[in-house]
Amino acid sequence: xxxxxxxxxxxxxxxxxxxxxxxxxxxxxxxxxxxxxxxxxxxxxxxxxxxxxxxxxxxxxxxxxxxxxxxxxxxxxxxxxxxxxxxxxxxxxxxxxxxxxxxxxxxxxxxxxxxxxxxxxxxxxxxxxxxxxxxxxxxxxxxxxxxxxxxxxxxxxxxxxxxxxxxxxxxxxxxxxxxxxxxxxxxxxxxxxxxxxxxxxxxxxxxxxxxxxxxxxxxxxxxxxxxxxxxxxxxxxxxxxxxxxxxxxxxxxxxxxxxxxxxxxxxxxxxxxxxxxxxxxxxxxxxxxxxxxxxxxxxxxxxxxxxxxxxxxxxxxxxxxxxxxxxxxxxxxxxxxxxxxxxxxxxxxxxxxxxxxxxx
Amino acid sequence: xxxxxxxxxxxxxxxxxxxxxxxxxxxxxxxxxxxxxxxxxxxxxxxxxxxxxxxxxxxxxxxxxxxxxxxxxxxxxxxxxxxxxxxxxxxxxxxxxxxxxxxxxxxxxxxxxxxxxxxxxxxxxxxxxxxxxxxxxxxxxxxxxxxxxxxxxxxxxxxxxxxxxxxxxxxxxxxxxxxxxxxxxxxxxxxxxxxxxxxxxxxxxxxxxxxxxxxxxxxxxxxxxxxxxxxxxxxxxxxxxxxxxxxxxxxxxxxxxxxxxxxxxxxxxxxxxxxxxxxxxxxxxxxxxxxxxxxxxxxxxxxxxxxxxxxxxxxxxxxxxxxxxxxxxxxxxxxxxxxxxxxxxxxxxxxxxxxxxxxx
Numbered sequence: 001x002x003x004x005x006x007x008x009x010x011x012x013x014x015x016x017x018x019x020x021x022x023x024x025x026x027x028x029x030x031x032x033x034x035x036x037x038x039x040x041x042x043x044x045x046x047x048x049x050x051x052x053x054x055x056x057x058x059x060x061x062x063x064x065x066x067x068x069x070x071x072x073x074x075x076x077x078x079x080x081x082x083x084x085x086x087x088x089x090x091x092x093x094x095x096x097x098x099x100x101x102x103x104x105x106x107x108x109x110x111x112x113x114x115x116x117x118x119x120x121x122x123x124x125x126x127x128x129x130x131x132x133x134x135x136x137x138x139x140x141x142x143x144x145x146x147x148x149x150x151x152x153x154x155x156x157x158x159x160x161x162x163x164x165x166x167x168x169x170x171x172x173x174x175x176x177x178x179x180x181x182x183x184x185x186x187x188x189x190x191x192x193x194x195x196x197x198x199x200x201x202x203x204x205x206x207x208x209x210x211x212x213x214x215x216x217x218x219x220x221x222x223x224x225x226x227x228x229x230x231x232x233x234x235x236x237x238x239x240x241x242x243x244x245x246x247x248x249x250x251x252x253x254x255x256x257x258x259x260x261x262x263x264x265x266x267x268x269x270x271x272x273x274x275x276x277x278x279x280x281x282x283x284x285x286x287x288x289x290x291x292x293x294x295x296x297x298x299x300x301x302x303x304x305x306x307x308x309x310x311x312x313x314x315x316x317x318x319x320x321x322x323x324x325x326x327x328x329x330x331x332x333x334x335x336x337x338x339x340x341x342x343x344x345x346x347x348x349x350x351x352x353x354x355x356x357x358x359x360x
Numbered sequence: 361x362x363x364x365x366x367x368x369x370x371x372x373x374x375x376x377x378x379x380x381x382x383x384x385x386x387x388x389x390x391x392x393x394x395x396x397x398x399x400x401x402x403x404x405x406x407x408x409x410x411x412x413x414x415x416x417x418x419x420x421x422x423x424x425x426x427x428x429x430x431x432x433x434x435x436x437x438x439x440x441x442x443x444x445x446x447x448x449x450x451x452x453x454x455x456x457x458x459x460x461x462x463x464x465x466x467x468x469x470x471x472x473x474x475x476x477x478x479x480x481x482x483x484x485x486x487x488x489x490x491x492x493x494x495x496x497x498x499x500x501x502x503x504x505x506x507x508x509x510x511x512x513x514x515x516x517x518x519x520x521x522x523x524x525x526x527x528x529x530x531x532x533x534x535x536x537x538x539x540x541x542x543x544x545x546x547x548x549x550x551x552x553x554x555x556x557x558x559x560x561x562x563x564x565x566x567x568x569x570x571x572x573x574x575x576x577x578x579x580x581x582x583x584x585x586x587x588x589x590x591x592x593x594x595x596x597x598x599x600x601x602x603x604x605x606x607x608x609x610x611x612x613x614x615x616x617x618x619x620x621x622x623x624x625x626x627x628x629x630x631x632x633x634x635x636x637x638x639x640x641x642x643x644x645x646x647x648x649x650x651x652x653x654x655x656x657x658x659x660x661x662x663x664x665x666x667x668x669x670x671x672x673x674x675x676x677x678x679x680x681x682x683x684x685x686x687x688x689x690x691x692x693x694x695x696x697x698x699x700x701x702x703x704x705x706x707x708x709x710x711x712x713x714x715x716x717x718x719x720x
Contacts (some may be wrong), residue, residue: 076468078438079649107467108436113650136611149667151676156667164603174606176599182592201592208673226586226593232542232561233586239536239682240600242667243524246534250659251496251650257666274662289439290473290611299610302634306617307509307516307602313568316511322599 002342006360008334011037011049014352014359018052021355022059023066024088032090038125040338043329044177046186047122049340053347055088055119056354057265064088064118070095077107081252082114086277089120089141093280097126097139100284104135108289113252116277119143119263123163124177124326130165130284131173134293137165138283142248144262147181148222149242150235153208155222156258159185160244165323167287169297171304175323180241181223188214188223193341201228247281254279362702366720368694371397371409374712374719378412381715382419383426384448392450398485400698403689404537406546407482409700413707415448415479416714417625424448424478430455437467441612442474446637449480449501453640457486457499460644464495468649473612476637479503479623483523484537484686490525490644491533494653497525498643502608504622507541508582509602510595513568515582516618519545520604525683527647529657531664535683540601541583548574548583553701561588607641614639 012033019029040048058064068087072080080099084092096112103110120126123139130137143158163177179185183202191198191214198214205211206220210229217223225237249256255275262269287293310319340348345359352359372393379389400408418424428447432440440459444452456472463470480486483499490497503518523537539545543562551558551574558574565571566580570589577583585597609616615635622629647653670679700708705719712719 074649074651076646076649079468079645081650108439109469109471111469111645136607149670149679151672152670152679153673154670156670164599166603166606174602176596176603178593178596178599180596182587199591208675226596227542228588228592231559232588232592233538235680235682236536236538236540236586239524239538242534242682243526243536246526246660246663247496250656250663251647253651253655253659256659256663274659285439285471286436287611289434289436290441291434291613295613296610299613299616299634300606303606303610303616310509310512310514310516312511313513315568319509319512320595322595322602 003339004342004345005337005339007337008037008041010360011040011338014348014357015049015052017357018056018351018355021357022056024091025067028088028091031094032088035090035094035121035125039122041330041333042122042124042326043333044122044186044326046184046189049348050344051119053351054263054265056351058118061265063261063265068092072099078103078109078111080112082112084114084117084277086116087118089118089278089280092117093120093126093139093282094129096280097129097137097282097284100282101130101133101135104284104286104289105133109283109285112282113247114280114282115249115252115254115275117254117280118278120280122177123161124165124175126282127163127165127177128173128175131167133284134167134287136167136285136287139163139280140244140248141280142245142254142256142260142278144260145258146185146217146223147225147241148204148208149238150225150230153204153206153222154258157238157241157245158260159223160241162240162244166300167297168300168304171301172327173323174300174304174321175326180226180237180244182226182228182237183223185223188217193343201232244281249275249279251281252279363699364702364705365697365699367697368397368401370720371400371698374708374717375409375412377717378416378711378715381717382416384451385427388448388451391454392448395450395454395481395485399482401690401693402482402484402686403693404482404546404686406544406549409708410704411479413711414623414625416711418478421625423621423625428452432459438463438469438471440472442472444474444477444637446476447478449478449638449640452477453480453486453499453642454489456640457489457497457642457644460642461490461493461495464644464646464649465493469643469645472642473607474640474642475609475612475614475635477614477640478638480640482537483521484525484535486642487523487525487537488533488535491527493644494527494647496527496645496647499523499640500604500608501640502605502614502616502620502638504620505618506545506577506583507585507601508564508568509598510585510590513564513566513582514618517598517601517605518620519583520601522600522604526660527657528660528664531661532687533683534660534664534681535686540586540597540604542586542588542597543583545583548577561592604641609635609639611641612639
């Protein structure tokens with residue numbers, strides 16, 4: 001596969017210029033760029049600059065407002081609902097997560113559900129905002145329907161990710177960030193480019209039969225909930241995806257389930273949407289609202305050290321802690337640059353041309 | 361398999377008498393009985409009276425205190441840590457969940473982490489306590505280590521269940537309650553009694569190879585996290601089980617990971633335990649801390665109706681909502697009685713004999 005390597009600074013300049021040309025304020029362009037590129041540096045290539053063109057097309061279609069009025073529409077000491085004003089999720093989400101953190105400072109925890117937003121990048125970035133405050137951070141979002149519930153052939157849920165970031169002391173933090181499906185859609189896209197099959201258990205065909213077709217989604221097939229099939233617990237993955245949908249969208253008044261707005265701007269909006277835009281859900285829990293942060297972090301160091309020392313099976317080197325692969329990738333990419341595949345480069349060149357911005 | 365059917369009232373009388381003879385107060389015996397039997401009526405046979413003998417043996421071994429001093433050891437407006445005083449988890453958990461509900465009444469949400477407790481029955485029972493208050497309820501617990509993290513052969517985590525109960529309007533509530541493993545340990549026990557194999561993906565052998573041996577755990581094998589293997593997302597099930605362990609035990613100061621205390625009283629306690637007893641975590645979120653409960657419940661009715669109407673694959677009747685199977689089982693068992701297998705009856709007869717209580 002053809003690819004070219006870019007430095008973080010190159011991608012930063014380009015992305016920031018694109019958001020500025022869309023009309024974002026200087027502050028918002030900076031927040032959106034930081035959020036978006038956190039995916040590329042952590043190795044989640046499907047959620048970084050690969051999506052920049054998609055955001056631009058949503059803005060062109062007037063589904064994204066570059067100068068949104070982001071408002072708190074309801075709140076209590078520990079909760080709020082935020083109306084994202086149809087803004088970039090990349091900007092709305094950090095606002096809402098910061099609000100959760102502020103509430104946690106006051107009453108121990110903060111929980112914010114968001115409506116009228118758009119795709120927010122990687123969930124892990126928002127959850128990790130809590131870490132520097134000695135808080136546990138939680139972030140989730142609903143997304144357009146690609147996933148069939150257990151027993152169904154109809155796509156009803158998005159890949160609905162959950163991220164949880166937990167601070168440690170000397171050890172790096174525990175950062176879990178995962179789609180509630182067996183495989184993320186980005187993994188299918190990689191196989192499509194290679195013309196390769198998926199393992200059984202990732203997708204089903206239009207009749208609900210097991211399939212290995214990486215293009216199954218384009219043929220009325222569906223992604224499968226974590227667990228793959230009933231015998232292997234797909235009803236649990238279906239429940240998890242549902243909880244994310246309800247916390248993000250029903251609790252806020254966003255559009256849920258099969259009515260979640262699509263990311264590709266060429267797909268028409270669903271009819272009879274029951275709420276406004278996409279939904280997110282954020283949580284922040286102050287560690288010292290439970291016990292001394294020092295004791296907690298010392299126990300977390302012990303937890304992490306012990307799990308990392310768990311005996312691996314012969315064919316594996318070591319046992320990983322959630323967050324290890326992304327942190328290791330970040331260290332490499334900040335030094336060696338970020339490889340971008342040619343199809344994404346072509347899309348970025350097109351975006352650059354329309355805004356008269358040079359990619360290099 | 362030999363079994364006999366008992367009415368709810370028969371099991372109630374017997375169980376209540378056993379807890380009373382252990383020295384529980386009238387109030388605690390009632391709470392413990394309600395909690396324990398909620399498993400039997402909902403069809404979670406592994407977590408109901410089948411465990412009563414186990415609780416008695418833990419009490420005999422002085423690992424359970426029938427008259428515990430349950431204390432709030434730290435709190436903020438939205439959080440608390442509870443010390444369960446080595447009491448029955450069946451009693452400690454409802455205390456802590458009620459505390460979460462009370463805090464939610466005041467500041468919108470309540471979050472309670474518990475240490476120094478024991479096995480708490482089914483997580484769903486505690487989460488469902490929130491429903492009548494128009495709140496979302498969340499419950500989870502750590503448990504003794506039976507599960508190997510992805511890439512590992514060592515058992516490091518319990519089956520660590522998560523329950524989330526969400527109120528609806530005219531529709532019954534959404535109630536998810538699941539172990540963060542591919543299969544719960546209770547399902548292995550059923551196969552052991554039938555001398556049958558497990559599907560691939562439930563357990564691994566002592567070297568970390570895929571296995572179909574329902575007795576694998578007795579041969580240094582392990583249960584697998586939800587997802588079964590790396591290719592099917594077991595790192596997500598491992599992350600979920602870890603989050604439950606950390607929220608329940610590290611946040612409270614209970615004993616975590618491989619040091620979680622065992623349920624069978626004949627297994628020695630782990631050495632160098634880093635905390636006190638088993639840990640739980642509870643949450644309650646007031647719906648109207650986010651939006652009007654009426655609007656939310658009307659949207660939930662729409663969510664449930666729409667998902668129930670999702671097109672099933674030809675070989676299935678219908679798509680289920682989390683909580684449907686257990687609610688349907690409860691309706692049947694309250695009418696027709698609760699079937700108990702002979703091995704459990706024998707254990708109950710033994711318990712009854714030691715306390716001079718008749719089972720029938």
